[in-house]
Amino acid sequence: VGSAKRPGEFDLIRRYFAPLAAATPAALGLGDDVAILTPHAGQELVVTTDALVAGIHFLPDDPPANIARKMLRVNLSDLAAKGAVPVGYLMTCAFDGSVDEAWVAGFCSGLAADQAEFGIGLLGGDTISTPGPLTFSVTALGEVPAGRALRRKAAKAGDLVFVSGTLGDSALGLKRLRGGLSRLSSEEGAFLVDRYHLPQPRLQLGRALLETGLSKAGLDISDGLIADLGHVGEESGLAAEIDCRSLPVSSAAKHALDRDPGLIADIVAGGDDYELLFTAPGTAATALAELGHRLELKVTAVGRMIETGPRPPGEVRLLDAEGREIALERRGWQHF
């Protein structure tokens, strides 16, 4: 099923994909339709899957190496949030007519770079042609000590809510790519665009949270802080409050916010952050600050988990400096 511009499936596998599996015995050299895996003693396998479509999760003219790396990192971020050590991934690629051999070569160079960075290998996959947009699906596998994975449902009332890194950069980077935020400097713009293209799965932090036991409850922020904190609340039977003043933002995002305070919606609801969100008792705050310092990664308390009261679990209230709720309607916002 090759196109005029692209070698057939078996040639693509031999030339480009098999080398990505060569160092991973579990992949069986991609010669067997399956991978065969055994977790190490005392470990469980953590498995996650995500799909990406051109025009929705990435831009069709993004460099193919960036698309590849973002695709992997989105999945590795899910493993990070559980405290897992990544092992490898399976991938299905639906290539449209725009994909030629150079594109595949660039895509695979991105995969190779991130395989080396994160110590993972390609375990298997399927390559097909599609008349529609370029579409990928990745299944990533990792290991956690049995019974120790961080869970969404483990938050307790009174726990503080922490996030890693800074929020909203990716959403603002996408705005910049689309021609917005024109008053930012080129350095600031490039920083935000890079954050959009290249999420940083917080694997070391997630693993340290599991090993230290400082947090039992976490996830990665893909839908946005409000929505994902809502998921923790739903699973834990709680509500949550966020202090608007505490939100960690990059200096580029801060400059953008100074000019247009309405961009707060992108900070808390833009999504695509791939930072970790986790809960811990206030007594853990000092140890978490030290952990962040050791990992050279900002760790910020942004709010707390509270009892739901009469309303259903999962509600998340964003509070301003005076403790008044900031109402967010979809991606917009307004004060009461």
Add this chain to the structure above:
Amino acid sequence: VGSAKRPGEFDLIRRYFAPLAAATPAALGLGDDVAILTPHAGQELVVTTDALVAGIHFLPDDPPANIARKMLRVNLSDLAAKGAVPVGYLMTCAFDGSVDEAWVAGFCSGLAADQAEFGIGLLGGDTISTPGPLTFSVTALGEVPAGRALRRKAAKAGDLVFVSGTLGDSALGLKRLRGGLSRLSSEEGAFLVDRYHLPQPRLQLGRALLETGLSKAGLDISDGLIADLGHVGEESGLAAEIDCRSLPVSSAAKHALDRDPGLIADIVAGGDDYELLFTAPGTAATALAELGHRLELKVTAVGRMIETGPRPPGEVRLLDAEGREIALERRGWQHF
């Protein structure tokens, strides 16, 4: 990201997908972005992935329950070929604008039916919107005793080549769906179309081959007998010969062949068979016949593995009644 006709992602998950995961603790209720799995003692995990696109792997107006079942069965067939016992699956669904709630309900009813039939559960997934064709990707997981999986590379020169069931029904069923083979009876047509819609993963046979040790080398026929036997040859460093007279065909396919002998190309190269192809020494033939009898599944010797001679491994020669090679050009064919 719901459409006007369809509930949003979280509602779809709650109403339709979470029930499919309810009986599978490893799925964590679909509430955690990941599944957590531990193989049983002494077992390895076998993992495989396949993607399907509307218009290529199924017809857009196929009943959604059929699409769901075929999608699962294509992946279960890969597990069957390794001798694995299936455990569960992860699934990404890229829904286009044609998918409304009734479609999702039908699709999930097909998944539920096959989960019950094959003893598996939904482990996780991702649901997204696409402007392009309906696209699915499934990652299926199963277990095999450590080190015992059937492999493509384990064929030996002199081994006989066996296939399960009958070949070509699915390719002919697709022809019939597209208006061809009009001289077949409606019963014959319905039989072939059913074979196209609903592959039968040969899980019991694959497992029995592993447990009895009668075969070490197998795969499932998805690309067609010629192509897939070529894969066994490539991985095993061998060539193969097929005796055209021995090919097992259904009575419907036989009637079609009687009218148009050119349809032999669909029998050996049409693909989508999802029957098992495996190799075994001639001394195993009687035991394999008994096994087939016990499983009420036709098991037929169709050829043998041979040394490659001067040519590269993977060559497959199709021989006629006089031992002359039948040359197949793509999906067509011609005698020398």
